[in-house]
Amino acid sequence: MTDVWSQRAEAFRESPTHREGPDLDLLVEWCEPEPDVKVLDVATGGGHVARRLREAGCTVVTVDPAPGMKADVVAPADHLPFEDGSFDVVTCRIAAHHFPDIRAAVTEMARVSNRLLVIEDNVFRGERVEEAEQLRDPTHVRCYSEDEWKELVTHAGFEVEQIEHFDRRQSLDAWLERVDTPPEAAARIRDLLADRIEDGMLAFESIVLKARSSQK
């Protein structure tokens, strides 16, 4: 899985969906960025969250299990090699649906944050979408609903302060090409997602969640 992601590094650095957007702007704002705020960006991918937070003056450490992503630290979300409470803020954007053990990953992210968790991911929109996502990219594990996110974060000892949903659109072809989806899978994916495709654009929804540690 890690090697697959290393090969995709350039595609995710250049992807407009990942590089910018109102969701990214809000995620950065919810980190309460200031000089000297220490942030860990989990599953950093193309490093877009880290770039924006560094521009805002934060000290950012990036972590990702794929060596090709060139993060500061190579590790998966469910085994973060940091002491408890090492960071003021932990971020994780558009990646949790790839984690094999989401509860372990959220617990780890909460363990190393002493103040905030700010997470964005594609929100669960039904089993047809999940089937399409897995056909497109076998590293897709699952998307979660707002209620599931609230439960995961609360279970990890954080209180959800704010949630916002974003309705977004992206080129279906670019979405498939980014992960080299085989052509034979693409036809079935188009069928599964037919009611979400218009003029070659795929509608999708993401959730951004801000939660504060209830213990510190």
Ligand SMILES: C[S@@+](CC[C@H](N)C(=O)[O-])C[C@H]1O[C@@H](n2cnc3c(N)ncnc32)[C@H](O)[C@@H]1O
């Ligand atoms: C869509 S990219 C992340 C996008 C990035 N956060 C951004 O805002 O542009 C997904 C990333 O998740 C990483 N990943 C996959 N499985 C993971 C795991 N178990 N733990 C942490 N990261 C993982 C991949 O290596 C990849 O870099």
